[in-house]
Amino acid sequence: RYADKEFKISPQTAPNLRLKWKFYAGKDITATPAIYDGTLYFPSWNGYIYAVKEDDGSLVWKQNLENLTGINAPGFVLNINWTVSRSTPTVAGDLVIVGIYGPAVVIGLKRTSGELVWKTTLDNHPAALITMSGTYYNGSYYVGTSSLEEGATIEQCCIFRGSLAKFDAQSGAIVWKTYMLPDNNNTRGEYAGAAIWGSSPSIDVNRNHVYVATGNLYSAPSHILECQERQSNQTKPTEPDECVEPENHSNSILALDLDSGNITWYRQLGGYDVWFAACNNASTPNCPPSGPIPDADFGEAPMMFTSYVNGTKKDMVVAVQKSGFAWALDRNNGNLVWFTEAGPGGLAGGGTWGAATDETRVYTNIANSGAKNFTLAPSNMTTTAGGWVAMNSSNGKILWSTANPSNSTSYGPVSVANEVVFAGSVDKMGSVYAINGKSGKILWSYETGGSVYGGMSISNGCIYVGHGYNDLLPKSTFSNTPNPLFIEFCLPNPERPVLGPKKLQLPVLKLERPVLPVGTTRSGPVPKLKFSVFLLLGTAHSNFGTARSTLPIYPSNFNKIAKMPLIKITKIPL
Template sequence: MDPFGHHHHHHHRSDDDREEQFPPPGHRPPSSYDEPPPPQVSHVYHTSHVGGPPPMEPNYGRPNYPPPSMDDSYGRSNYPPPPMDDNYGRSSYPPPQMEENYGGSGSYNRPPPRSDYYEGPPQPQPPTSGYSSVEHVSHESESVDRHHRFQPHVPSFFHRQTSSDPELIDKPSFRVYTKADTNYSLTIRDGKVVLASNDPSDPFQHWYKDERYSTKVKDEEGFPSFALVNKAAGLAIKHSIGASHPVQLIPYDPNVLDASILWTESRDVGDGYRAVRMETTGTSTGRSFPTDILARESWLNELKKMELMLFFFFMWLVTSLLHYTGLRMHLKEKVVPWQPIQLTDALGVTKKWAENRKKLGDCARGFGHKTTGGKAGRPLQYKTEDAAIDVIPLLSNILKEHIPVLLFRRVDHGKLVFLIIIAFCFVIDSTAAEWLNHGGDRTNRRSAIGEVLISPRTINNLKLRWKFLAGFDITATPAVANGVVYFPSWNGNLYAVNARNGGLIWQQNLTMLTGLPLTGRYVNVTVSRSTPVVADDLLLVGIYGPAVVIAVTRLTGALVWKTQLDPRPLALITQSGTVHLGGYFVGVSSLEELLPAAKCCTFRGSLVKLNVRTGAILWQTYTLPDNGGRLDGYSGAAIWGSSPAIDVARGFVYVGTGNLYLAPPEVLRCQAAQNNRTTPPSVPDQCFGEDVHFNSILALDVDTGEIAWATQLGGYDVFYFVCLVPNNPDCPPGPNLDADFGEAPMLLTIFSNGRLRDVVVAVQKSGFAWALDRNTGHIVWVKKAGPGSLEGGGVWGAATDGRRVYTNIVNGNSVPFTLAPSTQTTTAGGWVAMDANTGQILWTTADPSNDTAHGPVTIVNGVLFAGSVAPNGPLYAMDASTGKILWTYNTGATIYGGASVSYGCVYVGHGYSIGLAKFHPTWNSGTSLFAFCIG
């Protein structure tokens, strides 16, 4: 433990550095050339394999563009994909790096390298012709060399270049193959870099790594540069910027030093790649670099999906997709005549969505069958759930979890990462615009990245489309998937509603459905208060007492299974879970802190992983040592807010914990002896052991539940409700802050101290916002966003778009709250935006209703949505860059929950008249779920 009490866990991993021989054209490959891909790891979601590997011979007989007509979930045909924007309009803002890398190698405890940012001049529009990731339409001439198994179709200036440079032909070859399936290699078709079946007789599958300038040209970290040249075509792979094709080919002249084709390798391939670009004059960003100082080149791509699109945009949009979305490759360097460059799917997403299987068809082919990679502590194969990687969540997670950044990093053997274009099939539905749990997705960012219709320019066109009458309070953020909105009400019902018109699809009474005891938390029915979680054809729902999770079918709401996570009578589920690779992760909370002193407390918070299909508990990790059921042990440290965040590449799930209810007598005596001590908020109290995880951020292994690291933030905090009475002798020695983390952290990547850094960010009820290193738990920055209180501070869910962190500040004690960076103050609650890189407060907006701000915030396309608990129930839309309120709608009752966004619509419920509302007489009951849509 360091002075901050961080638990350090050092992890090491290694990739499978397989060697193969790849002779020049005209020679037979050795038998190892066609070795099979690694064995498939099956998983519980298996139903049937879709498609399969592409044929060994490219099929040149079928057209490859445009794709066939496909219906989306609303019954429309040829649903057009949206255009893409770069950098949210930024010129040189540091974009986040890829957070979840499937296929990288190296230790996770090493820091990422420093990074400069460069944005070059605009590139020409992409060509209008598309291509498949594996196959390309071709009409070959019979005159091409007969040793080809097939005749690749390339522009005329490519032909005959196979013998134009005999010196190049004699160079060692590199084969580029997919890490997902070693049967497919990089080649050239129609001037494009594409994938095709392995064929050593295909000269366009032979690449040469030219390092002639490696000693003359190095990057800022001293790593040598090289060019990657196609031996048959005599063309080099050129990096590009912005909206153009991310992998270009240009004629190669070995005697000319062309910085645009030079690449370097640095640490941790999981963060993308870095291109060397030499500059001797000022760039379009106003930056200039001497010849010997090389800047990194990066860009930020964001795909957005539009619900209604004019058909004449269709061809342009598909073409844009072909030039924005791709796969990764890794260059593995060895002292052999040739070396493989492994190509992995971008982020290695392997989720197989049943509803997309028929739509994918042949599009799923060519993605390969395996993703492998290192995981903290040991090498392993990533789990896959079907024979083909589904392009739909692949695209979704590129957008929602990582927003691709192209940076080069070096590993032990050197690795090169490119983008290969594979978006031919992305005209079908994408989950990028779905809202699958409380946090929107497994990053817990509450950011609608797939949304395009809503923006500061269009917000005045946001109108009420429909209102669904449930009859009582709705405080959960609705989930949205495939045109259906799912949500519970405090009346004990669970609803599925048509997202387009508000029509009821089904409703289930949880008391009758489950047969569970009545919740009894101010209601006489069994209720859920958390966001239902979409898991393929199932919906997973936490019960607000007893602590039970149920699974129902999305089609009818029929019960599939139910599992109790904690038998204590006051245990409950308030957190919305997160689904990942057949597992459901959710925290357990309790209301034991409401008990009188003679009965409090034995509950211990925990995080549980369930099998999605069966409900079986796979592991359960407690936040406190076992107290043996005694009242004199540790109790509390509940996990109760928002949704766990999952970093797939690291194999970690991140959560926040609450305060202690009670501590052992020796701990209380220790604290009483030092109550006059001043403890900075980042220094944990020394009265506690290392395995006591209250008011903490935890990283746990997704497979085992083992705590990888835990960082306790804020110091001593023992509190239960007897402490509300001043000078109550039953209250443990203070401070009694009740400074829970009422939300799980969010995953994002920031630019800190000259380098990109993967972090988790969460806001505490104390009002402090924390950014921690995702590998170690070390504090990167901390900022007090606003005043804390028993109710918050930040609570239920912050949001981020990668540039800023947004949070509510409840200000439950109505203390003067400075609206930083101004000097104005308010006694109301409000909303704060902080720079994601530093924590600096950019703006603060007070609730115009002069009330507290309890609900989570939601960010979409430069617009921040937040509700007020004021009795008229206003929903606000703020400009994310300034905090200015752009739009308001009064729903007529207190808004305590958060909004979800999907396909140009905002969904939010109102009403909160029970529970905490008993302490707030102005809060009132609601009846409805609202849908506000553009147009």
Template sequence: MAYSITLVICFFLLTICECDQGDWTNHGGDITNRRFQEKEHKISPQNAHTLAQKWRFVTGPFVSATPAIYKGVVYVPTWSGLVFAVSMQGSLVWRVNLTQITGLSGVISRTSPALTKELVIIGLLGPAKVVALKRETGKLVWISQELEETPLAKITMSGTAHKDAFYVGISSDQEVNDTICCTFQGSFQKLSLTTGSRIWKTGMLPDNHGQNELYSGAAIWGSSPSIDEKRGLVYIATGNLYTVPASIQACLDANRTGCFPSNATLCDDAVVALDTETGAIRWCNRLGGGDVFSFICRDRENPLPKCPSQPGPDYDFGESPMLVTIRHRNRWRDVVVTGQKSGIVWAHDRSTGELVWETLAGPGSKSGGAIWGAAADNTRIYTNIVNRDGLNFTLIPSSNVTRGGGWVAMDANTGAILWSTANPTGALAYGAVAISNDVLFVGSFEDAGYIYALDARNGRIVWRGMTNSKQGGGFSVADGCAFVGSGYMPPTTGDSIYAFCVA
């Protein structure tokens, strides 16, 4: 198969750093999905004001994935179908065109690469396939089978590589297509790192056998799966239902309770724990309450015949759980913490799924609420609040009110809100947050592309930078620098990776 790779071997060899800079090996940073760089000690609240652009590498449109980092090299895909490896000094290592290297027409990826010693692994935004490249050269190693064959299936989740396997969820564009909607059912899958072959597949809904007007939806689409090695569990969170059987919908339309059968596997709008070896669901906490929604039904004034009379709020999960250990009732307790588009942040026991605490961090909306990726260090939980609907968002402790987006910190042990900070321009607060050494990195969804560093102890903004395009992605942090892309999708205008470093 013909393929095209631009490779700069000599520079690659010169820029491999033997020091321990701290890697960032998937969207969530590592298998805990905490978006926390524990090895970062150069950036601090005291010197973050000295952050300055060290370099800008132009990739072409658009970079919305959190850059992944391994041994001094930064890896990102673009919305134009390219994958780049760039040294931490800002020079090209290699570049791959996904269409040319895979032979698939017009394919792109928006997922943060999962990195291993040997591989760069990404999912495609349709067809629902996973691609593995040789990390040092960009050469194609394998392409998976089509992991979901229903029309418009895709991969938007940034997967997690662990030991000899790759874990990833499947999503779909069916809910935005009124002629195809809806047969898609979300699933979570484990692939071999060696060959890309599927080891297991676990569905989130009762099988509809490809038929319309039954259970559909429950896409798995955001952030990175977290993995608890001790328990042998992998944790994900799922999307809303697109459709349900007519009898269920009639029950919901009548505002009755108990509409869903208790003996069925229904893991929509849910936090889910699965066995890493078998894919069996260990526990599943549904947190949506009958959230039947698709974008073709968002016009409540002129609904399509197939739409429910009362569509749900679309309060699904656009991020996966984080592994956190907290002090609870005078003992240490392992929990998973997950932010929801409703604005609620949940903490559940890792073994049992028991609810430990919940906090309404800010207003919810179809776009969040919390979305794309919260962060956690050893004392606090951090999340964005998009506030797409411009609702009143009361800040703590000031009691000031904003109708824009913002960022919130919570006590990891209790969920109590410690502080909330408004986006100073009043814009939305899309984009995953990232934490390192008491500095929280966040982005603003506006044309100027403002980015901020906050003192994580009190929420005070200590630095502002600019990327010249809406911020829909998130930061990674290593060796005194914060790395971020620019842009999200058309019609945004971002075209670069940036490195902002302390003096």
């Protein structure tokens, strides 16, 4: 979630972002869009996947996923009885690859038309689905599986096991698939859960690793439940836990070999954590012993970065849990380098869906779903809203915490470019924000008109985001979003100023010759000039100013300058 090649957007220019176009998608958009060669790719909760032009938002193609694939929705998703995707599409050469939000199917489409090329079932469990966005590298596609089985009743729960798979990107064939838990032989009462459900796998070319992180258990063997009863949930995540067996990779960060899928190293950071929805009610009988409070799921994949630790250069991965803790590990062996409680955890986070790093700082959302007191470092002020946090990448020290100005939760992932952090809010007005990466100061905001749950893509002075999240969450909590939109905001093009009641910044001109009619020359001192700049449309206008700048005005180029779009220059010799 780091746009390392973005230089137009900066803390100085971000306040100038303006709405460029809107695209009506029919239903909510929560996936972060993919951008490739002037085209944006994203799915909507109406069951379509879209390709639109980056420049003007016009439609290139759209495909109905159910009609395209013949896949029927399994009915596990509340309020959704049609086939949908909620993942960011991945561009892989001439293909676009994306996962289906139940059943757990991956599809490859022609990038230019959206026609189906292949489809592959990743997991046959009826509640399995794909929420993670995949990663393409060297002809292969990597993605994990999640499920909604933890919403089942106690009698029906649970046998699903999370896994990571490698596909041949051109054919859709599965090269390898690695489970995060021991085989339960489809028997209830054994290990189940450990879904892989957030952001995208990270690829470490030098070590031949792919990094992922996992969620909680849905169920565990009886001897593990008995162990937890004896322990009374007292073990800290930084210490070994007798109730966590070596093959239990729930609530873990893992490195897998790219070629074989074998687990190279892992670090379990949640301790015993067995949970499913029915046991959210404390009076429900026959529930397993309670796990950590708050939830220790990883709802995102680890991010790679390099920083100096005590003067030594170190390659690390970092991920943030729903518990609100950030964990940085050594990429060579999974050893813990630092950890920080970035903010309050909760059933829905804490950190979730995706943090970001520019290697100098690690940025995360804190959803604060439980509306706990959230201390805003470096001050002692508190909020019960969500917010965003920046940490020093070398040691995890919190540099700043900024509360969500809308006084709402902050579920969506963050993105960063050139020391500007972008984030959205699920408030009814659908606020989006640009935040100074150094200070945490809000630089810019815009009310999109519908809850923003997804992340923002950044490219060439523009940002892209969708809004709406009413299909899964109560409409009494969030806006009705009558016209769900996909939106582009851009910096003004210096050759075509954005019109509006803003003071225009005057160009500064350096005069090295007298401004005379074309074809006339003479020597002598340069006279001082004044000029006016007018917008031919809109209400903005400039004051008079003395002309001086690094752009020479000669007889040969004055006519060119005078013909700049929307600008009129009046010469007034003093």
